[in-house]
Amino acid sequence: MNDEKILLSHGAGGLKTQRLIREIFHKHLGNPCLQQELDAALIEVSTHKLAFSTDSFVAKPIFFPGGDIGKLAVCGTVNDLAVMGAKPLYLTLGLIIEEGLPIKTLEHLAYSIGQTAIKAKVQIVAGDTKVVEHGACDKIYINTSGVGSVPPELDISPRRMAPGDKIIVSGPVGNHGMAVLAAREGLNFSPPPVSDCACLNDLVDGVISGGASVKCMRDPTRGGLATALAELAEQSGLGIRVFEKDVPVDPAVKAACFMLGLDPLYMANEGRIVFIVESTDARDALQEIQKHYAGRGACIIGEVVGEHAGKVVMETELGTLRFLHMLEADPLPRIC
Amino acid sequence: MLKPRISEATVLDSLKKMDIGKTVRIMEVCGTHTRAIAKSGIKQLLPPCIELISGPGCPVCVTHQQDIEKVLQLALEPRVTIATFGDMMKVPGSTGSLREIRAGGADIRVVYSPIDAVSIARQNPDREVVFLAVGFETTAPAVAAAVLQAVQSNAKNFSILCMLKLIIPAMAALLNDPEIKADGFLCPGHVSAIIGTEPYSFIPEKYGKGCVVSGFEPEDILESIHLLAKQIKKEEYKVENQYTRGVRKEGNRTALALMEKFFEPHSVLWRGLGPIEKSGLKLKPHFAKYDAKEKFGISEVEAKPSRAECICDQILKGKKRPDQCPLFGRSCDPDSPQGPCMVSSEGTCAAEFYNA
Known part of the structure; x- marks a missing residue:
C-alpha cells in the first residue's frame, strides 16, 4: 500500500x-x-x-x-x-x-x-x-x-484574576510561528527555528496538583503572547503589566523576526501556556513548570495590575511603556 | 546579534544634561527606524527640546496611487501571477486591494525575496509572473539579482513592475521644501549599507544640516540622536556613521555594480512629495523585455483621490502627526487602512497605532 x-x-x-x-x-x-x-x-x-x-x-x-x-x-x-x-x-x-x-x-x-x-x-x-x-x-x-x-472544585477563569497575580509564560515565544514560516517560505536560517509544538496537559497537571493557586490559563496560539494577554486583560477588566526583559525569546527567533519586520510577541506558539497565578504561589508554580521538558524556559513575565483596566502595558528594556494590542491582521513581512 | 557600542543610560544622561538652547527637529527617513522608535518608546525618554518627526521612509507608503492602480490593473489580468512582498497586499485602490482581489480568485503570492518570484515563473511556465518591485536602494540589488537570474535561466515569463525609489533625491526634495523644518536627519542604516555614507555629504555642505547613519536597536537610535544633538548644538554639521558594524563609507560595491548594470534613474511620482527628478529606478532599455510596463503595455492610470480627510501626504513629509488625522484609529486601522501610512508595519500611522 x-x-x-x-x-x-x-x-x-x-x-x-x-x-x-x-x-x-x-x-x-x-x-x-x-x-x-x-x-x-x-x-x-x-x-x-x-x-x-x-x-x-x-x-x-x-x-x-x-x-x-x-x-x-x-x-x-x-x-x-x-x-x-x-x-x-x-x-x-x-x-x-x-x-x-x-x-x-x-x-x-x-x-x-x-x-x-x-x-x-x-x-x-x-x-x-x-x-x-x-x-x-x-x-x-x-x-x-x-x-x-474537570475536577469539580477547579475554577479556571479570567474572572478570578486579581491585582498582584503573577503572569508566567512556560517558555520562549514565537518559535512555532517562525518555524512554520521559515519552512513554508524556504528561509534558510541556520540552525532552522524549531516549533515548540507539544502537549502540555502533564505540565498543567503538575502545577495544579502541586497546589499552586492557578487563576487562569491560556495557550497563546495564533496572535501570539501579546494577543493572549490582551484577551485576558479585556476579559478580566484588569490591567496587565509585563516586562520586555523578562519575556523569553530565543535569540534565533529574535534575529529572524528582526530581519522580516515581525514581532515575536505576535507569532504563534503551539507548546506554550500563559499562567495567571496567585502571587504567593508564583515561585512554586514556576519551579513546577520548569520540571517539565517543555517548561524549562519558563519565566515570570509580569503581573496583573489595578490600573490600565482592560489593557496590556509592556515596560520596554529602555524603561518606556508600550501598549500591546490584539493582533489586528496577519503579520506580513515587510519590504526592506 | 551584534549590539550597539554604548549603553542607553549614558546617552540619555548626557542628552538630558545637554543645553541645546532651542527645540531641535530630527527626521528619520527609514520605515524600520519609524517602527523601532515607536516600539521602543524612545520619544518618552527624550528631553522636550528634541522632537522626532517621521519622513518618507516606508516604501509602500510613498508608492504613488497611480502605481497602485497599475498594480491592481495587472493583477486582474487572467494570465498574470503577481509575486509581491507582504506589505503591498493591503494597500487600497479603486478596485480594492490585492488581498481583496486575491479573495476574488486572482493569483497573487507573497514572497520573501525577488528570487522566489523567478522560481515561481520557472515552476509555472504557462503563467506570466510579475514581481512588484517596491523599495529603496536596499531592495534594488536583490531585484537586480532576480532579473539577472531570469536572464541567465531565460525565464521569458518573468517580469518586474518597477517602482523602486532612491532616498537621496527624496531627501534633497525635502530640504528644498521651505515648509519642512528638520534640523538633522537619522539616515537609514540598511540603505546606507548599500550606498555608503558619501552620498549624504551634500546635506551638511549645501544645506547646513546634520546627518547620522543609524542602526536599528533602540540604543543605536539614541546614540545617533545624541550625535545629531551634539552637531546641532555646536553648529558643526557633518555626516557621521553610528552604524559602523553595518555600513562602510564606500557602501557595498558589488550591490551597486549590480544596480548599475540593470537600472537607470528616472523621474517618478512620490506619494506626498509629488514628482522628483531622477528619484526612481527603471530597467535599462536592454532589459526592456523584463519590464512589465513594456510587456503588458500598461498605460498611465488616473488615480482616484484617497478619502478627502486622509492626511497621509502631510504625514509623509513630517508636517502632521497621525493623531492629527480625523480618520486615525476611527475608520482607519491596520485591518482596513484608508491611507498608505496605515498599511505597512513601517508606516508612521501603523507604527503609532500598534505602539502608542
Missing part, C-alpha cells in the same frame, strides 16, 4: 476506505473503542463537568522542524482542554485529504498522531476520512475535537 497515492475512492466509504482505516488508522491509533467501528464511540465518563473543544488545522507545510500537522492537531485540542483545567480523555479525528497525497505521507501523519496521543494519554475514539479532488484542499486538513474531565 505504501507506494500508492490517495484516490477519491479512498473516501467513498467502500472497501478502499475500510482498508485505509484498518491498515493505517487502526494500526497507529488503535484502541478497543475505535476498533469497534461503530457509527459513534460509546464512552463512559464519571465526571459531572466536561470540557469540550474543537479545532481545525490547515498548516502549510504539513511537516516542519519540531512537528507536523498530525502532532499539531493532537496538541492543539489537548492544550485547549488542558488550559481549562481539564484532564483530556478522548479525541475525534476528522481528515480531509487531497486526492494524490502519498499514502506513505498519510501513514507518517497517522503514526505521529498516534504517538502524540499516547504521550498525552488520550484516546482517539472516532474518526472520519473524506477525499477531495486534487486542488480542492492543500494536501490534508485535520479537525480534532476533544473532551476532558
Whole structure:
C-alpha cells in the first residue's frame, strides 16, 4: 500500500476506505473503542463537568522542524482542554485529504498522531476520512475535537484574576510561528527555528496538583503572547503589566523576526501556556513548570495590575511603556 | 546579534544634561527606524527640546496611487501571477486591494525575496509572473539579482513592475521644501549599507544640516540622536556613521555594480512629495523585455483621490502627526487602512497605532 497515492475512492466509504482505516488508522491509533467501528464511540465518563473543544488545522507545510500537522492537531485540542483545567480523555479525528497525497505521507501523519496521543494519554475514539479532488484542499486538513474531565472544585477563569497575580509564560515565544514560516517560505536560517509544538496537559497537571493557586490559563496560539494577554486583560477588566526583559525569546527567533519586520510577541506558539497565578504561589508554580521538558524556559513575565483596566502595558528594556494590542491582521513581512 | 557600542543610560544622561538652547527637529527617513522608535518608546525618554518627526521612509507608503492602480490593473489580468512582498497586499485602490482581489480568485503570492518570484515563473511556465518591485536602494540589488537570474535561466515569463525609489533625491526634495523644518536627519542604516555614507555629504555642505547613519536597536537610535544633538548644538554639521558594524563609507560595491548594470534613474511620482527628478529606478532599455510596463503595455492610470480627510501626504513629509488625522484609529486601522501610512508595519500611522 505504501507506494500508492490517495484516490477519491479512498473516501467513498467502500472497501478502499475500510482498508485505509484498518491498515493505517487502526494500526497507529488503535484502541478497543475505535476498533469497534461503530457509527459513534460509546464512552463512559464519571465526571459531572466536561470540557469540550474543537479545532481545525490547515498548516502549510504539513511537516516542519519540531512537528507536523498530525502532532499539531493532537496538541492543539489537548492544550485547549488542558488550559481549562481539564484532564483530556478522548479525541475525534476528522481528515480531509487531497486526492494524490502519498499514502506513505498519510501513514507518517497517522503514526505521529498516534504517538502524540499516547504521550498525552488520550484516546482517539472516532474518526472520519473524506477525499477531495486534487486542488480542492492543500494536501490534508485535520479537525480534532476533544473532551476532558474537570475536577469539580477547579475554577479556571479570567474572572478570578486579581491585582498582584503573577503572569508566567512556560517558555520562549514565537518559535512555532517562525518555524512554520521559515519552512513554508524556504528561509534558510541556520540552525532552522524549531516549533515548540507539544502537549502540555502533564505540565498543567503538575502545577495544579502541586497546589499552586492557578487563576487562569491560556495557550497563546495564533496572535501570539501579546494577543493572549490582551484577551485576558479585556476579559478580566484588569490591567496587565509585563516586562520586555523578562519575556523569553530565543535569540534565533529574535534575529529572524528582526530581519522580516515581525514581532515575536505576535507569532504563534503551539507548546506554550500563559499562567495567571496567585502571587504567593508564583515561585512554586514556576519551579513546577520548569520540571517539565517543555517548561524549562519558563519565566515570570509580569503581573496583573489595578490600573490600565482592560489593557496590556509592556515596560520596554529602555524603561518606556508600550501598549500591546490584539493582533489586528496577519503579520506580513515587510519590504526592506 | 551584534549590539550597539554604548549603553542607553549614558546617552540619555548626557542628552538630558545637554543645553541645546532651542527645540531641535530630527527626521528619520527609514520605515524600520519609524517602527523601532515607536516600539521602543524612545520619544518618552527624550528631553522636550528634541522632537522626532517621521519622513518618507516606508516604501509602500510613498508608492504613488497611480502605481497602485497599475498594480491592481495587472493583477486582474487572467494570465498574470503577481509575486509581491507582504506589505503591498493591503494597500487600497479603486478596485480594492490585492488581498481583496486575491479573495476574488486572482493569483497573487507573497514572497520573501525577488528570487522566489523567478522560481515561481520557472515552476509555472504557462503563467506570466510579475514581481512588484517596491523599495529603496536596499531592495534594488536583490531585484537586480532576480532579473539577472531570469536572464541567465531565460525565464521569458518573468517580469518586474518597477517602482523602486532612491532616498537621496527624496531627501534633497525635502530640504528644498521651505515648509519642512528638520534640523538633522537619522539616515537609514540598511540603505546606507548599500550606498555608503558619501552620498549624504551634500546635506551638511549645501544645506547646513546634520546627518547620522543609524542602526536599528533602540540604543543605536539614541546614540545617533545624541550625535545629531551634539552637531546641532555646536553648529558643526557633518555626516557621521553610528552604524559602523553595518555600513562602510564606500557602501557595498558589488550591490551597486549590480544596480548599475540593470537600472537607470528616472523621474517618478512620490506619494506626498509629488514628482522628483531622477528619484526612481527603471530597467535599462536592454532589459526592456523584463519590464512589465513594456510587456503588458500598461498605460498611465488616473488615480482616484484617497478619502478627502486622509492626511497621509502631510504625514509623509513630517508636517502632521497621525493623531492629527480625523480618520486615525476611527475608520482607519491596520485591518482596513484608508491611507498608505496605515498599511505597512513601517508606516508612521501603523507604527503609532500598534505602539502608542
